[in-house]
Amino acid sequence: MRMDARKQDILLAIITDYIATAEPVGSRTIARKYRLGISPATIRNEMADLEDMGYIEQPHTSAGRIPSELGYRYYVDYLMKRQELTPEEEGLIRKSYHQKVRDVGEVIQRTGQLLSQLTKYAAMVLPPKIGTSRFKYIRLVQLGFEQAMLVAIMDSGTVHHRIIDIPRGITSEDLETISAVLNAKLQGRTMDSIKLTLVKEIYFELVKHKHIIELAMELLQDSLTRQPEDRIYLGGILNILNQPEFHNVEKVKTLLSLLEQESLLCNLLADDVGKEGVTVRIGREIRCRQMSNCSMVVATYRLKGKPVGSIGVLGPTRMDYARVVTVVEHLTKNLSRALEDLLGGWDK
Amino acid sequence: MRMDARKQDILLAIITDYIATAEPVGSRTIARKYRLGISPATIRNEMADLEDMGYIEQPHTSAGRIPSELGYRYYVDYLMKRQELTPEEEGLIRKSYHQKVRDVGEVIQRTGQLLSQLTKYAAMVLPPKIGTSRFKYIRLVQLGFEQAMLVAIMDSGTVHHRIIDIPRGITSEDLETISAVLNAKLQGRTMDSIKLTLVKEIYFELVKHKHIIELAMELLQDSLTRQPEDRIYLGGILNILNQPEFHNVEKVKTLLSLLEQESLLCNLLADDVGKEGVTVRIGREIRCRQMSNCSMVVATYRLKGKPVGSIGVLGPTRMDYARVVTVVEHLTKNLSRALEDLLGGWDK
DNA sequence: TGTTAGCACTCGATCGTGCTGAGTGCTAAA
DNA sequence: TTTAGCACTCAGCACGATCGAGTGCTAACA
Numbered sequence: 001m002r003m004d005a006r007k008q009d010i011l012l013a014i015i016t017d018y019i020a021t022a023e024p025v026g027s028r029t030i031a032r033k034y035r036l037g038i039s040p041a042t043i044r045n046e047m048a049d050l051e052d053m054g055y056i057e058q059p060h061t062s063a064g065r066i067p068s069e070l071g072y073r074y075y076v077d078y079l080m081k082r083q084e085l086t087p088e089e090e091g092l093i094r095k096s097y098h099q100k101v102r103d104v105g106e107v108i109q110r111t112g113q114l115l116s117q118l119t120k121y122a123a124m125v126l127p128p129k130i131g132t133s134r135f136k137y138i139r140l141v142q143l144g145f146e147q148a149m150l151v152a153i154m155d156s157g158t159v160h161h162r163i164i165d166i167p168r169g170i171t172s173e174d175l176e177t178i179s180a181v182l183n184a185k186l187q188g189r190t191m192d193s194i195k196l197t198l199v200k201e202i203y204f205e206l207v208k209h210k211h212i213i214e215l216a217m218e219l220l221q222d223s224l225t226r227q228p229e230d231r232i233y234l235g236g237i238l239n240i241l242n243q244p245e246f247h248n249v250e251k252v253k254t255l256l257s258l259l260e261q262e263s264l265l266c267n268l269l270a271d272d273v274g275k276e277g278v279t280v281r282i283g284r285e286i287r288c289r290q291m292s293n294c295s296m297v298v299a300t301y302r303l304k305g306k307p308v309g310s311i312g313v314l315g316p317t318r319m320d321y322a323r324v325v326t327v328v329e330h331l332t333k334n335l336s337r338a339l340e341d342l343l344g345g346w347d348k
Numbered sequence: 349m350r351m352d353a354r355k356q357d358i359l360l361a362i363i364t365d366y367i368a369t370a371e372p373v374g375s376r377t378i379a380r381k382y383r384l385g386i387s388p389a390t391i392r393n394e395m396a397d398l399e400d401m402g403y404i405e406q407p408h409t410s411a412g413r414i415p416s417e418l419g420y421r422y423y424v425d426y427l428m429k430r431q432e433l434t435p436e437e438e439g440l441i442r443k444s445y446h447q448k449v450r451d452v453g454e455v456i457q458r459t460g461q462l463l464s465q466l467t468k469y470a471a472m473v474l475p476p477k478i479g480t481s482r483f484k485y486i487r488l489v490q491l492g493f494e495q496a497m498l499v500a501i502m503d504s505g506t507v508h509h510r511i512i513d514i515p516r517g518i519t520s521e522d523l524e525t526i527s528a529v530l531n532a533k534l535q536g537r538t539m540d541s542i543k544l545t546l547v548k549e550i551y552f553e554l555v556k557h558k559h560i561i562e563l564a565m566e567l568l569q570d571s572l573t574r575q576p577e578d579r580i581y582l583g584g585i586l587n588i589l590n591q592p593e594f595h596n597v598e599k600v601k602t603l604l605s606l607l608e609q610e611s612l613l614c615n616l617l618a619d620d621v622g623k624e625g626v627t628v629r630i631g632r633e634i635r636c637r638q639m640s641n642c643s644m645v646v647a648t649y650r651l652k653g654k655p656v657g658s659i660g661v662l663g664p665t666r667m668d669y670a671r672v673v674t675v676v677e678h679l680t681k682n683l684s685r686a687l688e689d690l691l692g693g694w695d696k
Numbered sequence: 697t698g699t700t701a702g703c704a705c706t707c708g709a710t711c712g713t714g715c716t717g718a719g720t721g722c723t724a725a726a
Numbered sequence: 727t728t729t730a731g732c733a734c735t736c737a738g739c740a741c742g743a744t745c746g747a748g749t750g751c752t753a754a755c756a
Contacts (some may be wrong), residue, residue, distance in 0.1 A: 039728070159497065253589050
């Protein structure tokens, strides 16, 4: 059995209708709503074929058909039509990105908000990856006798800080010295590139200040190379609860328990970092059993051409792919541009 | 009609049972489970009295009784017995606070986790209030030609940063100058205390550097005095969904939509900051209509004796007050102590 | 006077039943 | 090849009967 134009029309009609109504679609409905010029009986025959081919399925004998994962896949790959944003929506996006920002986090957050607002599903945004951003400025500030704060500003506009213990004898001047050396050696390097050779260099630089070298080394080894825990923007979870597929509390609970595991989400999002364009994962294509009735739409944003993070939407498999793909595409571009504007001129 | 010992016993039994089972309690159940030495019939009479007095109510004619808000209030005020933590739980807390921390945020987060873990309800923690913490160190770092990063370390261990625009002519040295003046003038001051007189002082200090004074002033007026948006730790929402009162999706939705409004929660928590001991708000005592079937247990933690933030638990009105109050009390003390250990020695 | 046993009554929850309507597959005619 | 017609299926819903937990009242009892 081969797919032909009429089968495609019918499959498209079924998926369109199901996405809109969340109800199984019958042959009658299609004949009435989508003027394909054929009768319900004919449609029934074709639907039987489509079911054999695995594109649609029947929840029970006396119900209409719903798309299978394969059906959605076919839809996304071949049938889906681009859906432009309305001028109002375009305006909303533009306005949002034209506001003054004080922080990269703010850009991330705004993107996430737009994403969930425009799609009505849950939105996820992975902030610029720390490993690939470059040190811009590092400083140790003495706090008490035994503690100091390490502050590092990265060229991705993020600031990292942590409290570190210092031996009692260390003075503010010692910390200045270490700060100066670290600055000189690390400026412009990425976290990932702090290798042994570099550590050695710093070692020799500091060897004249014997008493602080221990601290400096420990600091490098431990504080800087240990990745901070993954953070992620997650919003619009409420949207997803409005979807009829989450009308039962058990489903809500499993979903929420997944969404609480940030690191899991980070991995899911990170999987597609670097791919061109928008990636759609349908149902079990997300490698996560409890999300088998969900789909994800993910795209990578870039800074100076290099992929640094990604944004994604999570919704039921019955999601409005056409719309979501358009929105994700748009926002990826806008986010890349916004970051470029904010951070592009930082190379002094 | 007056409350007597037997009525108290019965009320206590009803509330205890209802907290444990979430089912209306009948006279028979009480006679069977709680050996009060009286028959169901007598209990029925007393229950009728308790209902007249407003401490319990009947969901419908042929059901048992459930505590009213007034009943819970009476329970919390007069009947509730202290409930000690098990040695395992004590151990868990101790272990958690003995881990090395890199950041005040980490202490906050750990407290929140413990709170939700130990109570099985939702936990909220308000981080140390920024307005009352003192500047420890301020610095402007040039990023590009037109942007700089302002970093401020507070003695509450938090770090604030934001990107600011600078006029094109400003050099790194100018920024150093401003940094130095800001440091000298602001160190040890609180955000709240940055008043006009202080601003004037800084003005005169910088008057010799005419070209940067504009920037510095703007910075003070705008960046520093404008409060950053409220942050709050919120966790264990999943716990609360396991409570039978949230078995219907509508309730879950209204609750989640409330919990998404962080500023609202902050206000609720902040209401009780400064009060001694643990505050219990039952049902409509939380001034928030949509939370009328919830209760909050809140306590203030301190740094050097001064209240700086608060921690709280949110659960259904039918919550295990005895346990929650104990846990909140414990964690408040532990949190205060942990912050003291971390930040206490920072006065140089 | 306070306590208790007995009894009639109430009412939510549960379960079975039958009906309805949307939808199908099959057959035979166009 | 398409379509009209028809028998069949089955989830969802409304209806009614039954069940049982729990009450309030009354009368007897200590």
